[in-house]
Amino acid sequence: MSTLTETAEKIRNMEIRGAGRIARAAALALKEEASSIQADSLEEFNRKIHDAYRMLYLTRPTAVSLPNALRIVMRYRAESVEDARKQIIANADEFISGSESAVKKIGEIGARRIKDGYTVMTHCNSSAAASILTTAFRQGKHINVIATETRPRMQGLITVDIMQKAGIPTTLILDSAVRYFMKKVDMVVVGADAITVNGNLINKIGTSQLSLAAHEARVPFMVAAETYKFSPRTLLGELVEIEERDPVEVLSEEKRKQWPSLKVRNPAFDITPHRYIDLICTEAGAIPPEMAFWVITQKLGWEIEEPED
Numbered sequence: 271m272s273t274l275t276e277t278a279e280k281i282r283n284m285e286i287r288g289a290g291r292i293a294r295a296a297a298l299a300l301k302e303e304a305s306s307i308q309a310d311s312l313e314e315f316n317r318k319i320h321d322a323y324r325m326l327y328l329t330r331p332t333a334v335s336l337p338n339a340l341r342i343v344m345r346y347r348a349e350s351v352e353d354a355r356k357q358i359i360a361n362a363d364e365f366i367s368g369s370e371s372a373v374k375k376i377g378e379i380g381a382r383r384i385k386d387g388y389t390v391m392t393h394c395n396s397s398a399a400a401s402i403l404t405t406a407f408r409q410g411k412h413i414n415v416i417a418t419e420t421r422p423r424m425q426g427l428i429t430v431d432i433m434q435k436a437g438i439p440t441t442l443i444l445d446s447a448v449r450y451f452m453k454k455v456d457m458v459v460v461g462a463d464a465i466t467v468n469g470n471l472i473n474k475i476g477t478s479q480l481s482l483a484a485h486e487a488r489v490p491f492m493v494a495a496e497t498y499k500f501s502p503r504t505l506l507g508e509l510v511e512i513e514e515r516d517p518v519e520v521l522s523e524e525k526r527k528q529w530p531s532l533k534v535r536n537p538a539f540d541i542t543p544h545r546y547i548d549l550i551c552t553e554a555g556a557i558p559p560e561m562a563f564w565v566i567t568q569k570l571g572w573e574i575e576e577p578e579d
Contacts, residue, residue, distance in 0.1 A: 301362035334464035377401030394474035396461020398494035462495035469544030469559025
């Protein structure tokens with residue numbers, strides 16, 4: 271199995287999780303594919319690299335970081351195979367490096383919002399959100415983290431592992447216990463899979479109920495998101511597709527056979543309205559959700575388009 275096929279399969283099966291990690295893995299796979307493609311003409315190279323792009327692009331429909339990363343890597347204009355190869359490799363290296371530094375910067379900016387003694391609730395697993403929490407802790411702030419299980423794939427356990435390795439006191443709770451524990455929380459910090467032009471957040475299923483509980487309890491709700499997670503396509507009226515995953519993640523095949531008429535729904539993401547978000551922490555600064563339009567048009571560039579065949 272090639273690196274490209276292996277990476278695509280790992281992204282599709284969620285062996286590689288988290289929007290940022292998915293984006294970096296896809297950029298790296300595209301870089302390695304560009305390095306290894308054998309082509310007698312630029313037209314042949316373009317066709318093969320576009321096929322690789324499409325394979326990766328189709329793995330996860332909701333995480334905007336994936337297509338944005340791929341489009342950034344595919345921004346090349348070349349007159350020879352070697353020139354195209356070099357540009358793609360350089361684009362991928364720049365994206366991966368920028369993505370990693372963005373997470374660090376978000377940690378530094380977001381940690382300023384975390385006060386000593388805070389209890390912070392988080393959901394699913396986000397490298398950017400984790401960076402805020404671990405940075406605040408390294409600064410000497412005595413914080414406690416409440417992490418949800420994040421069913422059905424239990425991504426909350428990844429967050430728990432990161433917090434435990436950092437030495438941060440952490441409590442794991444049921445997803446359904448969010449409202450019960452919200453009264454003990456000083457701030458909610460979550461990651462993002464996509465942010466629309468009007469500042470709505472698309473993130474792991476269950477995020478919207480955290481925002482509602484936080485809003486009711488008057489607890490600040492902060493999103494940690496690299497700018498490449500903002501969706502340029504929503505500026506043109508396109509909706510972000512909400513991925514539904516295999517029902518077997520929720521209920522085993524054996525159980526489903528017992529109840530053949532039972533329907534099982536397994537949406538991977540939900541939408542949190544911008545009015546429930548207090549702040550979006552990006553590498554470009556901490557902004558209100560209403561500034562999503564600025565990020566897309568000025569920082570990211572709304573003109574990100576599909577590469578030509």
